[in-house]
Amino acid sequence: MTIHPWRTASLVALLCTGATGSDADPRPLRLTQTRITIPQVDYEPALHTGADGLPRLDLKAVPWERVVEGAHAAVILESRYVRVTLLPEMGRVYSMVYLPTGHETLWRNDIVRPGGANNATGWWLWIGGIEYTLPGEEHGYTWALPWTWEILEDGVHRKAVRVQVVEPTTGLRETIDFSVESGSAAMEAAIHIRNPTEHTVDYAHWVNPMWAPGGRNEVTDNTELIIPTKHIVIPERWQANLGPSPQTWADSPLRWLRNWENMGDLMAVGLDAGFYGAYSHDEDEGVVRVFDADITPGVDVWTYGFHPEKIPMGSGGPNKGYVEMWGGTVATFPDERGALAPGQSVDWTEWIYPFQRTGGLTYADRWLAARCRFIRQTGELDVRICPVRELVHASVEVLRGERVIATHPVSASPSAPWSHAFTLSAGIPLAELLIVVRAGEQVLSRFRPQAAR
Structure with missing residues (x-):
């Protein structure tokens, strides 16, 4: 979990740059x-x-x-x-x-x-x-x-x-x-x-x-x-x-x-x-x-x-x-x-x-908490993310093996979590799917979905 200081600083800047709405002008840190x-x-x-x-x-x-x-x-x-x-x-x-x-x-x-x-x-x-x-x-x-x-x-x-x-x-x-x-x-x-x-x-x-x-x-x-x-x-x-x-x-x-x-x-x-x-x-x-x-x-x-x-x-x-x-x-x-x-x-x-507002927890790191469930029979993939700080210029990619099969922009903050239901092909083995969250070109998080119960 070692994160180099320069990388942390650049990620924080990327996450916060260009914010709009009520989260754009955060109250002063006290x-x-x-x-x-x-x-x-x-x-x-x-x-x-x-x-x-x-x-x-x-x-x-x-x-x-x-x-x-x-x-x-x-x-x-x-x-x-x-x-x-x-x-x-x-x-x-x-x-x-x-x-x-x-x-x-x-x-x-x-x-x-x-x-x-x-x-x-x-x-x-x-x-x-x-x-x-x-x-x-x-x-x-x-x-x-x-x-x-x-x-x-x-x-x-x-x-x-x-x-x-x-x-x-x-x-x-x-x-x-x-x-x-x-x-x-x-x-x-x-x-x-x-x-x-x-x-x-x-x-x-x-x-x-x-x-x-x-x-x-x-x-x-x-x-x-x-x-x-x-x-x-x-x-x-x-x-x-x-x-x-x-x-x-x-x-x-x-x-x-x-x-x-x-x-x-x-x-x-x-x-x-x-x-x-x-x-x-x-x-x-x-x-x-x-x-x-x-x-x-x-x-x-x-x-x-x-x-x-x-x-x-x-x-x-x-x-x-x-x-x-x-x-x-x-x-x-x-x-x-x-x-x-x-x-x-x-x-x-x-x-x-x-x-x-994630309905549970599948994965967490220092950047975000996520719940991700996949129904293999129907191909429905539900992804919910509550970030630690505001996400801007971010996206979620769905990979099957090495190939990106779906992507969606993400705008979210701790006040306003993000969710999206992807419709994939039915029958994809769960182990072949990987979720990648990006802020610009940098990868924040990588995790696998769970089977829906």
């Missing part, structure tokens, strides 16, 4: 530093630091009925299409609002509350958003540590914030550069993990987005989970809830949240592409993470099940919960580790963005 308050159970007086440098919480000493306003430094990055709120001292993305719909993408607790967890700290914080975790185990430890931060860039075309943390049990240093570009619906995260010690460190890094696409602060009944994998496995302790293991993902009922009878998690067995996402068919809106699958090959999915009864809302109110779609530097969760030698580092860039 970076706002502020402080916000979030209601929380008054747990902080029960915190102490252990000998290993990790924060411990005496859960028995927490006054569960006492609610206070927790004060947080916040940085808001806002383009025409997305508003991202960071809590930089926590290394956390707290909010991601998709401005074309006005919908929040992430689950957030109405009153933040702690609880027990299977990690060395012994606890976790139900606050919501997206967390970035080292060095392994369930939720890791870095979500509980203080992060340092700075404004990295406050330019006309890009706003960026850098957050950093040292994980005390391994000495690993993590740096994340969060950014939003003008005219883009995506949040970019450039992640750098370095081992400054004199010893090889075994570790795993997991990104945990707590998704609730559709703006209801809970998953909707017809939420689909999209993972480009052929098989999944289910840990033994969850098979009574989720069924046998392994399963063929294309045929698994767990692709739909409504078939999760109870809580549990599943893991992808390898990936065919570097993305995964969740889509609310009730709201016709989804969210996707795009990444380098060679560097972060792991996908673990957790939910509380369909219509759960005990979501840990701080208020005690009803909630259908969220879906955690973890992405990791190792293939399996939570015990696998990789090795990082002294002085060595690992780097990757990933993107998370909302999208809408």
Whole structure:
């Protein structure tokens, strides 16, 4: 997924040049530093630091009925299409609002509350958003540590914030550069993990987005989970809830949240592409993470099940919960580790963005999310695209083998997705078809359609 800077710059210029209509004059890119308050159970007086440098919480000493306003430094990055709120001292993305719909993408607790967890700290914080975790185990430890931060860039075309943390049990240093570009619906995260010690460190890094696409602060009944994998496995302790293991993902009922009878998690067995996402068919809106699958090959999915009864809302109110779609530097969760030698580092860039009105997801990259279905018996090919930024002078080509058999111009933006039904010859084998999206002469995306179900 390495993209040369000159190529990225030229593509962005090509995508934006000549725009017309309401998207032609995007609102100025904004970076706002502020402080916000979030209601929380008054747990902080029960915190102490252990000998290993990790924060411990005496859960028995927490006054569960006492609610206070927790004060947080916040940085808001806002383009025409997305508003991202960071809590930089926590290394956390707290909010991601998709401005074309006005919908929040992430689950957030109405009153933040702690609880027990299977990690060395012994606890976790139900606050919501997206967390970035080292060095392994369930939720890791870095979500509980203080992060340092700075404004990295406050330019006309890009706003960026850098957050950093040292994980005390391994000495690993993590740096994340969060950014939003003008005219883009995506949040970019450039992640750098370095081992400054004199010893090889075994570790795993997991990104945990707590998704609730559709703006209801809970998953909707017809939420689909999209993972480009052929098989999944289910840990033994969850098979009574989720069924046998392994399963063929294309045929698994767990692709739909409504078939999760109870809580549990599943893991992808390898990936065919570097993305995964969740889509609310009730709201016709989804969210996707795009990444380098060679560097972060792991996908673990957790939910509380369909219509759960005990979501840990701080208020005690009803909630259908969220879906955690973890992405990791190792293939399996939570015990696998990789090795990082002294002085060595690992780097990757990933993107998370909302999208809408595609009816699902077949493919995603840093430029667009697409749904593409083919009915072989009739030759009908349905292509729907929601781009990350406005597409102008763009086109979709349909190839059969090396030959272009259909083409159509594309004009689209995050506010106005594009769709077209091509009529091809009946009987074409699915494997012979390829969709190519071009911006001018440059290829943005290449993907294959799925068979219509």
